[in-house]
Amino acid sequence: MSTLLLCRPLTPSAFLLSLRPSSDFLKQSPLSERLTTRSAETGGGEEYGGKKHRVIVWFRNELRLHDNPLLQQAIRLGKKEGSRLEWVPVFVFDRAAFQESEWGNPKVGSHRARFLLESVEDLRKSLREKCANLVVASGNPQQVIPELLSPGAQHTVLAGQEVTSEEKNAEKAVFAAVQKKAEALGEGTGAGMSLVWCNTMYGLGDVKRLFGGNSVPSLPLVFTKFRTQVEKALQIPSPLPTPSRDSLPPMADVSALQSSESFWPFEKPLDTTAMPMTETVAQELERLGDGADERGVMRFRGGETEGLGRMKRYIWEEDRLKEYFDTRNGMVGPDYSSKFAPWLALGCLSPRQVASEIAIYESKRTKNKSTYWLQFELIWRDYFRFLCKRLGRSVFFxxxxxxxxxxxxxxxxxxxxxxxxxxxxxxxxxxxxxxxxxxxxxxxxxxxxxxxxxxxxxxxxxxxxxxxxxxxxxxxxxxxxxxxxxxxxxxxxxxxxxxxxxxxxxxxxxxxxxxxxxxxxxxxxxxxxxxxxxxxxxxxxxxxxxxxxxxxxxxxxxxxxxxxxxxxxxxxxxxxxxxxxxxxxxxxxxxxxxxxxxxxx
Ligand SMILES: Cc1cc2nc3c(=O)[nH]c(=O)nc-3n(C[C@H](O)[C@H](O)[C@H](O)COP(=O)(O)OP(=O)(O)OC[C@H]3O[C@@H](n4cnc5c(N)ncnc54)[C@H](O)[C@@H]3O)c2cc1C
The missing domain is CATH 1.10.579.10 (DNA Cyclobutane Dipyrimidine Photolyase, subunit A, domain 3)
Structure with missing residues (x-):
């Protein structure tokens, strides 16, 4: 699929019409190199008659500002291209994710829906503090995202790269839809998409080099072999900085979207009706309210703020990391394990940030089997992501x-x-x-x-x-x-x-x-x-x-x-x-x- 698309010639009205996953962001993907080199060579967009370049950052599972390669990519483009570049951050409550699976369970049930809603609201607040409005929509991304295109401008959709079939299909559908919309808008409107690897400790480029190339054909199917090889050969890159208010490019004017049904009003706080839930899930969510079952290990609140807060408390304030190895098999209460998983899953917390925090803890407080073991567990997480990349659809057979x-x-x-x-x-x-x-x-x-x-x-x-x-x-x-x-x-x-x-x-x-x-x-x-x-x-x-x-x-x-x-x-x-x-x-x-x-x- 990607090869076919890559073979397509670039036309003036089709800026970056190649759906090609970027390699590890830090190492620069061929696509992002092409993108930045072009702009530099042509004096910031003269090739396109100095047209506006609108970067649409489509947040999916990287709902954070810290260590976010998508934001850093947007900033980098902004620096290169100057005033012709503007950006729009967008999150779509994807209808497909809320639908029933083939076995009749809504994929996103009430607990997940609540955590997701809180996470998106938190991202919205944090972006607002940086003078950026997160556009929130509900529906199919391939219908919603093309609405962000502006006639006569060039567009790049930046999104986190996923590895599993449904998620990859969503990427392809959005790519096809923005391309179609750009053609329909005419006036030299262009649209492309760049996928950026965001959510593992080890870099995709490094792992590809170690395990035989793009689809990591020689990645071991046994965890221990994977772990020993990555630990020996690779470094975990440092997390990227949280963008300052001044570093982000100017926001595009998208006020016209207010009249579209798919978009949530900018000024209104999010509530559960922002999500395309089935009726059963909506009722369960109402029953759940803001409360939590007191027998539960803790009340998990979604969002980067809460995720970073949990990390700070667990590692530093309560000093639990030093005993993780001995407590991790517990089942009652908040402290037997890190409980980072919910925030990691939506990208509210970056695994590299956790790895970096462990390293600081080791240098300032204690380095022992427990500190190693938390990182060891995070390697399991990386492993499954790379394994899915290698195995493709067969994981679901x-x-x-x-x-x-x-x-x-x-x-x-x-x-x-x-x-x-x-x-x-x-x-x-x-x-x-x-x-x-x-x-x-x-x-x-x-x-x-x-x-x-x-x-x-x-x-x-x-x-x-x-x-x-x-x-x-x-x-x-x-x-x-x-x-x-x-x-x-x-x-x-x-x-x-x-x-x-x-x-x-x-x-x-x-x-x-x-x-x-x-x-x-x-x-x-x-x-x-x-x-x-x-x-x-x-x-x-x-x-x-x-x-x-x-x-x-x-x-x-x-x-x-x-x-x-x-x-x-x-x-x-x-x-x-x-x-x-x-x-x-x-x-x-x-x-x-x-x-x-x-x-x-
Ligand atoms: C059948 C099954 C299904 C699972 N489904 C998920 C899932 O959907 N999402 C998920 O994040 N984890 C899943 N896990 C892995 C693991 O159970 C959870 O990550 C862990 O219980 C979360 O609690 P914690 O954050 O306190 O973990 P900790 O013990 O504090 O571990 C730290 C982090 O390491 C990672 N980690 C630990 N163990 C594993 C593992 N076996 N596989 C992958 N990552 C791991 C997680 O990101 C976790 O947050 C599953 C395990 C099993 C056996």
Whole structure:
């Protein structure tokens, strides 16, 4: 696709008509080089008769001012081209993202919608302080963004580069639409698009060089190999500065948009009606209001301000970083892990900023296994993004890229299997009769968050014990998780289901409960039916003798469900059971260890 577009000759009315992902911004993409060189060579736009150049910064998952390559690119162009350049920042609540998935769940559920709305409002405020108005719209980006074109001007849409199919299709659709609109406007109007890599610690250009080129063909499918190679060969670039008020180019006059239905009034604070939600989600959001379930780990508020605030508190004020390695497998309260994920997912927080903060902490306070480990976890995040780049659409296939080790993942129930649907429904509602799974799933539904320990267990339970298509689980997570990130979510799920060639990591849930919730604090928080159950039985209440059930006021099958899978299922699943604890954990999260070579189907 991109090759075809690149072969197209540039015409005077088609400035930059090439949809070509830019490489690491810091290293300069060929496209951005071409863009800036042209302007410099022609004395700032004489080639186009000194026409206006309007840069449209389309924010998607980089809702921040700090370390934002899109803003720095706009600033750089402004410096080169002087007064002929103006810019428009825009965010579109994308209708497609709010629609139902093929399994009937609105992709953006109420928790995600609230966090997103708060994040966009925060960006709007921050930009306003820099004398820039964020244009907010609702609809399809390919319909909305062309409305920002001005007759007779040249345009460049700058957007963060994504790697997965739907997101890439959105980029292509916007590119085609602005091109079409420019042609329709005539008068030498031109439009192009430049995609900029924004959201990993390691630079795209560096990773491409290390792993064989554009589609990173030699990127290892095993995390440890990826990690050791990047740690050895690459540097994490420093974060880019937050733009000052004076450095940004002047805003384009887009006041005419006020009359268009797609755009939110500039002066009006955003509210939930700005989002194209389904009715069910809108009702849930209303019920949710501004409050939070008090059992939740914390009230996550969206936006860069809150994200940077959380980082400051966690690392500096509360000094938690130095103990992260020992606390990270917790499940209750705000401090067992960083909780940076929701802000990282929408780009309210940049991973490079976190890496830089860790380095400063190491030089000023302590450098230990914990400080290393937080960065190690962020490498997992990078890994899934680059892995999705390598694997393309196969990440979403029932058997992922189809690579597995011995033993192979269990066969999956047919989509028409009534029992599979029943198990899925119990899993979603937290009614499986397996307390750790139920507590985690209830937490997810009530708050939009779940610990990493919980996610691994519930994914293993659904995919490997219930043998339900893992994509149904990923779809439910996509609907609910406030830190939903397409690569981290689908990547972790396909790996948990055993389809990326790593060790099949089937969790022994009762054993995991004993290790990570030994006195049932987490379980009792979310499953009050089990409040009086003695510690000994809290992870395995089906083993309670009749008289203990009586005393605990918890009759299995009446007050709390019988387990929906046979408990003997875990008898042989020693691996991942927590018994080998630290050794397994030292190798990181999830089934990263490759056993054998892995076969391709
Ligand atoms: C089935 C499954 C689905 C998941 N879906 C998502 C998702 O949609 N979005 C998401 O951000 N994470 C996802 N994760 C990874 C991980 O569970 C969360 O990142 C983590 O629990 C968030 O809490 P935290 O910020 O306190 O993490 P910390 O423990 O404080 O870790 C710091 C950061 O490292 C990154 N990180 C840690 N573990 C992973 C991992 N396994 N994969 C990728 N990044 C990681 C995250 O950005 C996280 O914020 C998933 C894991 C599983 C097993």
């Amino acid at each position: 029932p058997k992922g890229p189809g690579i597995y080790s011995d033993p192979p993942p269990p066969s999956v129930r047919s989509p028409r299997d009534v029992e599979g649907e029943r198990l899925l429904s119990l899993w979603k509602q937290g009614q499986t009769g397996v307390p750790l799974v139920d507590a985690c799933m209830r937490e997810l539904k009530a708050t939009g968050f779940m610990s990493n320990r919980g996610r691994q267990n519930v994914a293993s339970f659904l995919a490997l014990d219930c043998r339900v298509d893992w994509r149904r689980g990923a779809d439910w997570f996509e609907h609910l998780l406030i830190d939903y990130d397409v690569c981290s979510n689908w990547g972790n799920w396909v790996a948990a289901a055993g389809w990326t060639g790593g060790r099949l990591n089937r969790f022994n849930i009762p054993k995991q409960t004993k290790t990570y919730d030994p006195n049932g604090e987490f379980i009792k928080l979310w499953c009050p039916e089990l409040k009086r159950v003695p510690e000994k039985y809290v992870g395995t209440p089906w083993l309670m003798p009749e008289d203990v059930q009586e005393i605990s006021q918890c009759r299995i099958g009446t007050d709390y469900p019988s387990p929906c899978v046979h408990p003997l299922t875990w008898r042989d699943s020693g691996r991942g059971g927590g018994g080998s604890g630290p050794r397994r954990d030292d190798r990181g999260r999830g089934g990263e260890k490759q056993k054998g070579k892995g076969r391709r189907r």
